[in-house]
Amino acid sequence: MTHDSGRGDDDPVETGSFASPPCFMHEIDPAYGGGVDPVQAGDVARWRKAERERLIAARLALSAEERTAHAERLAADLDAVIDRIAPRSVSLYWPFRGEPDLRAWMQRVQGKGLRIALPVVIAKGQPLVFREWQPGTPLARGVWNIPYPADGEPIVPGVVIAPLVGFDPAGYRLGYGGGFFDRTLATLAPRPVAIGVGHTIGALETIYPQSHDIAMDWVLLGDGSPRAHTQQRGVT
Numbered sequence: 001m002t003h004d005s006g007r008g009d010d011d012p013v014e015t016g017s018f019a020s021p022p023c024f025m026h027e028i029d030p031a032y033g034g035g036v037d038p039v040q041a042g043d044v045a046r047w048r049k050a051e052r053e054r055l056i057a058a059r060l061a062l063s064a065e066e067r068t069a070h071a072e073r074l075a076a077d078l079d080a081v082i083d084r085i086a087p088r089s090v091s092l093y094w095p096f097r098g099e100p101d102l103r104a105w106m107q108r109v110q111g112k113g114l115r116i117a118l119p120v121v122i123a124k125g126q127p128l129v130f131r132e133w134q135p136g137t138p139l140a141r142g143v144w145n146i147p148y149p150a151d152g153e154p155i156v157p158g159v160v161i162a163p164l165v166g167f168d169p170a171g172y173r174l175g176y177g178g179g180f181f182d183r184t185l186a187t188l189a190p191r192p193v194a195i196g197v198g199h200t201i202g203a204l205e206t207i208y209p210q211s212h213d214i215a216m217d218w219v220l221l222g223d224g225s226p227r228a229h230t231q232q233r234g235v236t
Helices: 038-060 064-085 103-111 180-187
Strands: 089-091 115-120 129-133 139-141 147-149 159-163 193-197 218-220
Touching: 064 103, 064 159, 064 193, 064 218, 103 115, 115 147, 115 180, 129 147, 159 180
Parallel strands: 089 115, 089 159, 159 193, 193 218
Antiparallel strands: 115 129, 139 147
16 A cells, blocks of 8 residues: 555545645545535535635745745744644644745754654545654655655644645635545544644635534734634643
């Protein structure tokens, strides 16, 4: 079986050949959807696909300077929230298609003793697992050459940081279309604190949340104003 880093694809691929988040309703196991009306689900899936493409294009249009400055501001927001939550371990992600590049932050906090993990897709329709990352950890490459820890024991992080393509005022996240993060958060107990990181350009009035969607506990946009949701889970 091929393992990789968990980002999802809009096109049919071999089981296990994925790379990170996702959300297409028609690709999700019907049992996972919780009896969603198929007509409504199809409408939502088409709308999400169009919005996903629009928002990714806008993100990719940002200059290298804008991306670097945004990542630095996000790192400051993350420091503030992580200091409040005080977890022992955090799962991050390897940046893809203009996602905020937080690898410098990841290496900095790992050097201060915070355990860092990266997500790994085991199979389509299955929750993600998280493997610890350290500088020098052997990496394998999944689809689109996204790295992930090649081996190691899985850990359950106290915080999961997920990239946002889009988001709404209730903290619901528009991802790439396969439901991996939602499925994972629904499975883990205790559930990690979920932090979505993205750009202000990703703001939507609603993502039309479905029964499987799980709101982020925090949304960080690099604007100095972290947004807490779901009764500020994980805040001490």
